[in-house]
Every structure is written in structure tokens, then in C-alpha cells.
Amino acid sequence: KLKSIQKILEEYPPKVKKNREKHMVVKGLDEKHEIEANTRTIPGIITNRGCCFAGCKGVVLGPLRDVVHIVHGPVGCSYYTWGTRRHKGRSEAGEDNFLSYCFTTDMQESDIVFGGEKKLREAVKEAYELFKPEAITISATCPVGLIGDDIHAVARDAQNEFGIQVLAFDCEGYKGVSQSAGHHIANNVLMRDVIGTGDAETGKYSINILGEYNIGGDGWEISRILSKIGYHIVSIMTGDGTYKELKSAHKADLNLVQCHRSINYIAEMIEVKYGTPWLKVNFIGIESTIKTLRHMAKYFGDQALIDRTEVVITEELASIEESLKIYKRMCAGKTALLFVGGSRAHHYQGLLRELGIETVMAGYEFGHRDDYEGRDVIPYIKMDADSRNIPELQVTKDEKNYRLYLSPEKIEALKKEMPLSRYDGMIKEMKGGSYIIDDLNHFETEELLKKLKPSLFCSGIKDKFVAQKMGIFSKQLHSYDYSGPYAGFKGAIVFAKDISMGMNTPTWSFITPPWKKIPMLEGKIVKEVGA
Template sequence: MSTIPAADRSFGSSVQAAVVQPSGLDILPSRATSIAEAGKPGGPMNCGKTSVAGSVSQRACVFCGSRVVLYPIADALHVVHGPIGCAAYTWDIRGSQSSGPQLFRNSFSTDMQELDIVYGGEKKLERALLQLIAKHQPKAAFVYGTCIVGLIGDDVGAVCKRVAAATGIPVLSVASEGFKGTKKDGYKAACEAVFHLIGTGDTSAISPYSVNLMGDFNIAGESWVIREYLERMGIEVVATITGDGRIDAIRRCHGAKLNLVQCSGSMTHLAKKMQSEYGVPFKRVSFFGIEDMSAALYDVAKFFGSEELMEKARSVVREEVGKIYPQLRAWRDDLKGKKAAIYVGGAFKAFSLVRALRTLGMRTALVGTQTGDAEDYNTLREMCDPGTIIVDDSNPIELAKFCLEQDVDLFIGGVKERPIAYKLGIGFCDHNHERKECLAGFVGMANFGREVHASVMSPVWNFVPRRASRKAVGLDLASEPQSAVANPKSAMGRAVA
């Protein structure tokens, strides 16, 4: 990534006022309007656009957005139509669990080669689908388009139709060519594909108190935890569409009375479609942190207008909070005043994490998302403490810059943020799809607190160059890394280069 010398920068005045840049790392001028600071005036953040060329965005591609949403449908076949590299992105990197079929853990690819690109890959795709369906007997198949397929113009939809007619199962094309937008467009393509299944199953015998879970990916069994809370209240969960998903449950999920949409970015499009086509209303919820988990259960009880359900929700919250609160208080004593950086996919998770960190006594010093919209960033500006840096669609240099300037003790992110944190000598907490630990629900808050406490309080951070040199020469921590980073030959400079 090229950086622009500070003297050559010409940011708009309102943005200039909102961005704090006292370090040796610079941001690209065209990125300035996508960065703000809580407590400082400034116009709406520039967001929801394709990434700036050359910025080396942390954001994933359209295809990744689609596969994130659909791969947890466990009894379906998932075929990536494209070069093997795209499929490598999917292979068993997720912590999504299934209570039954494990077919989704496989990543099938048509492995397109030069000849396929010259002569077209439709025949190869058709052969692959027929062979795989005969061998694995899936309930449905999803075929993901990738960049090269979009470029050469394979008619994936026509192939899917032929294979569906030949095999008798739904074969759905996911229009997820990587280059055609943002990760959010991938979510939308996934919603469009799965919508074809909805409305094709029998809805008789569905309880008047029933919901679907959308946008929870059953990472480390999280959907099961939420399902259990809801069932204790007497709520039937018809389909957990995006976590431990089943084709038959999705076919009948239009019979549920309410859609609970977590991870607002990924499933809101489907929820809106179900509302207009089937009259199923939806609520945006989050299952992370005590406050948001409790609010989600109360919102469900309120929706059904039943005092009995509300009392059951209170009882679940009382019981579960009682189990974890003493331990959270103990961790809070140690963590008080520590600072965290958050970089996640969706804004709803960011909101929950800001609150959950407060529960642990910590302050959010940097928060960013891949797919937030203007309203989301306004909410973050309001809810974060003054001085918190807020970024949309960030990149490694920016994240390193703000982590150093804010001197954070912890970085919460995903697989792409982990190396940034470790190279800077900062504790890391994985809150993305690759993790293997349940962080949702009340039990998840306890796991989160344990992990944050263990990471932040580890004595190992005293030995990283940044902290060690501060101790040795009595430097102010906020200024020491800047000179180190400005010098590309220094250890820190090499780490963020």
C-alpha cells in the first residue's frame, strides 16, 4: 500500500477535523471520509461503497459474503464454480456446527483451468453437479459464481435448471461473482438464492409462538444455546436458516410468526422479502453480551404480547445472569480502564461488543466494520466514548496506525486481523466465523470475559518490543511506536509494512 506524506494531504475540512493522525503512519487521502472520531463534529461517513483501489481492504469479496451465509446449510451441496483458489477460501475454516449432516464441511470446486476459461466451464459444471448429487444425495445444491465465471459469461442458471430437472432436487445458482460489489452484495445474492426454497414446505403444526433465527451461524453451537433459551420460554424455533440449517426447515419457515435477524447485514434482505411476500415481520436482535441477549428475549415476549412469556423471559435472564455475574465482576476489577479495538463484519456485532466491553470495564478505542451503513456509524458515534476512532472498510495500515495511537490492549476481529494484532504485540480475541468458542448468549458472555481477561492480562505482552522499550527507557507509550513504525527497518516497521 502506498502512503501519502503528511505534507501532501488535502482532506476536506470537516473530515480533517474528525481524523486524528499524530503517528508516522498515513492514510490514503481518498479514505479520509470513511474515518471519524466519536465526540467530534463531522459529516456522514463515506460507507457502503466499493473499496478504494490500492487500499488492500480487509473486506471480503461478494463470493465470500454468499458462502458465509449459505455454507452452514448442512444438508446441501455447495459447489464453487471457479478456480481452486476461491474454494480454498471455504475449506473447513469455519466454526459452524451441525447436529447432523456434515456435507457442508466439504468444499467442492470445478477447479477451472485455462482451457475451461477459453471454451467455457458449463459442461464441466454440469458433470460435476451430476456426479456429486449422485454420490452425496443432498437435499439441494448451491452453485457459487466467482469472478472468472462472471468474466467469461457461463450461464450458471441454465446449468442449474437442467441439473434440477435431471435430479429432482433444487439446484440454485448464487450470483456471487467476486468483483461485482461488496461483501454485502454477496449477502443479497445468498438471500435471493435461498428465497427460492421458502414457501415450498408444509407449515401445519407450527406453534402460534414461533420464530426463525436468521444471521446466527451456529459458531461453536451458538444457535443451539439461543434455541434453548427460546424453548425454555415456550417459543418454537422453526428454522435456524444460517446455522445448523436444513433444507426442509427452510422450505417451511414462512410459517413462523417472527424472524429474529442477527447480523443485520447478512439477512435483512431475506427478512424484508419474507415480510412482503409472506407477511412475516422481523426484529433486529443481537445475542452477544448480557444487555443485548436479555433485550432479544424481552423483545420476543413483547412481540407476542404475552405476560406469561415475559415472565418466562425474566426468569431465564435472572437464572443465567446469576450464574455468570460474580465471575464477570472479578474480571472487571482487573480489566478496568483497559482499551480495545474492534474490527468486525457487521455493525450490530460491533454495537454489542462495545456494550460487552463496558460490562467488563473496558473502553472501545477503535471500532470498525466491513459492511456498516451511515445510520450504523451514527449509532457508533453516539454510543462510543469521545475520542473513539470509527472506520468503515479499513485496511491493515489504518488498523495498525489507530491501534498504536490509541495504545489498545486488545484487538477483537477475525482471521485477517489476527496477524496485525500479534505483529504489533497486542492481545487478540477471535470473534469471527473461524473461532471454535461459543460467544453468544449468557454462557457466551462468560466465555468472552474469560478469553478477554486471559488475553489482556497475560504477562507475555510485557516482553513485546513496544512495552519492553517503554519500560526500559520510560517512554510514553503513545509516542514510542510511531517512530518505530516510521522507520521501516525497525522491528515494528517491518511488522506493519
């Protein structure tokens, strides 16, 4: 391993060193780039990871806006997932949008001692009577599993009583090792109980957008471009998405997968059950967006669509050309460290490269080996007790609704030209010598910032200010620091502007870190040695 990593590892006790070493890779040092991922964080280490409940309710379910999402648990769990992720949603007059509400059973000590089912039943009833939503979800938090409240019985009874779907999710925070377990649990239930139950009409060039959560309005920018070209978006999973549309997702002719980590389960299951292939896309970055649009047009293979795609690309590029030049000048030659959840540390590298910024280290909080090394490694991933804990949903071909838009021969031919039902992961696209570190912790973050001295640190709220107090500009790639959209053509400019200002502001020259002003230890020599 290169020197910087070795130095960091030396600080650890031997057992910790042995563990953390496996989560670190230097690109180009060997051919395999095998990395350990999706395993437990060592207790005591300050990780950036979240919990299973956050991945299920906060990430996958939360953005569905016509659903009342009830959190069965202490109020903090609900509060934490109430809009902080910035998955925006808007609705036409008369349509439901419950995103601004925070629904919880507000479990108290007495509920934990005597059981909380009664309170949950009342909460579901009250939510139904007040809001008459399309559907209700119930998400379990840690205490629910510990005391054994039967959320499924409550959901079943409520479903019979009110005549709407009430879906229960066993996403207790402690299940699995991170948010990732929660994605899987949410995917399973949506696939089993929702997708396939609708029968909406679909138009020409019909698609679903999977793994796009409309953070800071990204999904709106993507939808704008796709609609301008002429695509019919059947459903979006799940940013500004609806339960109503999700029911007919099986009717689209192609699934786009933006965030592979959080939604690959649904993408795979739809392909097995309904025959729809998925295309790995990336709408972050100008070149990636263009590549994605060309792949999509080629999949449908219609000359009119291919031509229209080129017209839109030309128009969009012309609208950003001038601004792009300015920001490229401000970003040229800088370096970045990226540490985000499970896909953005990969997706942003292209955009940064286009602006002239090199990514010298990247890592995921909870990505799996396939997100790093590509899906080819899936058969070789060791199953451990934690992964075995998360149920796998087995789906089979739906004889009635199974449909092939393209012949198997055509699909095979296209697979050579585009990532159809394939994801090659982050490492392949990184430059030799760069670091890839999984589940980066606060100690390692500080050490790497000191050693690599990047101009830009892209991460989340937990470590943003660690970097900024060291005089390094930090951009949150989760919440976008209340800015956005960053996707597509126009989004690339918003991002370029935000980071150009952040890196080049004279503010940094006024900052003297506290440890440079105040001595960390104070004392006096009272007696000279040998005197």
C-alpha cells in the same frame, strides 16, 4: 477532525486523503455523523475486505447443512470457504450434514479457455448420485462470469433431470465492492425460490432467527435459551440451518434479526410478502440478551411467556454471577479497538462495556451507512454504479399466505418500545470522542494502535498478528480464535475468560518488537562534516 486522525490523513496523497476522510467520523464532533461506506476501496490500499463470492457462498449459503454447495471455479475459492469461518453444524442420526465436504469443479486453465459448463454438469450429476441431497447450490467465482459459462442453464437441466432444486448464484467475486454484494445475491435467490415453498407445522411462539451463523456455536447457545423459555424455532438463517426448514420460514410469527447487514433484505421482503415483522435483537452481551428476551416476550404479549422469561433470566444470571465478578476485575479500565465485518463491531460494544472495557474506535469492513447511522438514512443513500449492479428483488403481498399476528395498531404501539422493523445503527450507542472508521486499512490500523495503545484489538486473521507483534493482545471476532460460543449468558463468560487471559498474560512483558532489537538501517560515518 481530532489530532490522531488528522496525522494519519496527512500521510496520504491528496486524492487518497480526500477519499479516506469521508470514511472517518468522530462521535460528537457534529450532529449528523454522516459516513461514507459501501464504496470501492482505493486500489493499492491493503484492505481487510473479502469478495462477493465469500459473502454469498461462504457466509449466507455455506452454513445450510443439508445442501451440497458446489463452487464452480478454481479450487482455492472452495478451499477458502471450507469451514474456515467456523459455522458449526450437527445433525441427528439419519439427517444430512455435508458441512465437512468441499465441493468444487476445480477449474483449470483449459476450462477457462474452452468453457467449464461440461465439467459443472458432471459435478452436479456426481454430487447428486453420491449424496442425494435435499438441494444443490452452484456458486460462481470470478472466471465463470468472465468466460460466460451459463450456470443457470446447467441448474435448470439438472433440476429437471434429478427432481431436486438446483439453485445458481451469480456471485462472481468481483461483483460489488465487498462481501456485502454476495449477501444480497444469496438473500434474493433464497427468498424467490426457497422461502414459502414448504408447509411445516408451527408451534406456539414461533420464530425464525435471521443473521445468526453459529460461529463457534453461538446459535446453539441462543437456541438453548430460547427453547428453555418455550419458543418454537421454525428456521435459522443460516447457522446449523437446513434448506428443509427454510422452506417454511414464512410461517413463523416473528423474525429475529441478529446480523442486520447480511440478512436485512430477507427480513424486509418477508414482511412485505407475508406480513411477519422483524425485531432487531442482539444476543451478544448479558444486558443485550436480557433486553432482547424481554422484547420478544412483550411482542407475543402472553403473561405466562413474560413470567417464564423472567424465571429463565434469573436462573441464567445466577449461573454466571461468580465467574463474571472475577473477569470484571481483570478487565476493568481497559480500552478496545474493534474492526469487524458488518455487525460485530457494534454487537460486542455492550459486552465489553459490561466488563468495564471502553471501545475507543470501531469500524466495519463492508457495513452500509444504515449499519452506522441507522435505517433512517436509507432514503438518502446515493446509489452508485456498483450498487446498481446488484439486482433488487421486488416482492408483493402473497394473498394466500399473508398473515398478521398482531394488528397494525398494536405493531405501531410496540414500535415505540422496541426496535421492530428498525435498526438504529452503531454510532448512536458510542461514546463522545470515539472514532468510527469504515474499511480501515493496514496502515491506519498500525498508526491507530500506536496512538491509542488499546489493551485489546478485536479484528480478523489478516491483521491479528500486526497487533500482537506490537505487544497488543488481539482477539479474532470472526473465528473467535477457535473458541466460543460467545453469545448469550454462558457465552459472555467464555468471552470474558478468553480476553481476561489474553490481556493479562505475562507474555506481553517478554515481547520486544524486532525493531527495538535490530537497527532498521546499518551504516558508519566515514567522514565528519567539515573535517
